[in-house]
Amino acid sequence: MLKKLFAITILSSTLAIVGCQSTPSTSANMTATNLTLLQNTTWVATKIGKSTIVYNNDAPNRASLQFDEATHRVTGTDGCNRLTGAYKAGKDTLELEQIASTRMACMNNDNLDQQFNEALAKVTHYQVFNRTLKLLDRHGNPVLEFESVIQPR
Structure with a gap:
């Protein structure tokens, strides 16, 4: 009787270990999918908070960001100044680090650059x-909202 109980325990443990190893992690899959969607895309800002950004047709720069998967660098523009920095991203977390930007005089942009940078400083997810x-x-x-740009081929 004790041998049967021991054999059943060993068999159950083995099946549990093998089953756990062969089950793919949905959390890992979700993280990879989210990162794939986030990275290597040009994102053009459409909202700051609840306010929609209206661009003039002749606007030279639109506020945008790109997250580079290979270098873990974020680059873009705040609608006037170019910016660059590092980032760390998880399944839904986003940490922007060492963001630096040029300091050009931004005329006639309704303080878009300032609002964009203030919102960017609050980002955690x-x-x-x-x-x-x-x-x-x-x-x-939501502090910033973007739409992806379809790149011409």
């Missing part, structure tokens, strides 16, 4: 749905 990227603060409130 992100969400990607289809062609929309939302950058969120620590409370889950």
Whole structure:
């Protein structure tokens, strides 16, 4: 009787270990999918907080970001100045580090550059749905919203 109980325990343990090893991690898959959607895309800002950004047709720069998977660098523009820095991203977390920008005189942009940079400083999380990227603060409130740009071939 004791031998049967021992054999069943060993068999159950073995099956549990093998089963756990062969089950793919949905968390790891979700992280990879979110990172793939976030990275290597040009994102053009469409909202700051709840306010929609309206660009003039002749505007030379549109606020935008690109997250480079290979270098873990973020680059872009705040609508006037170019910016660059490092980033760390997880399944839904986003940490922007050492953001530096040029300091050009930004005329006639309704303080878009200042508002964009203030919102960017609050970012701790992100969400990607289809062609929309939302950058969120620590409370889950959207601070910036972007649409992906389809690159010409």
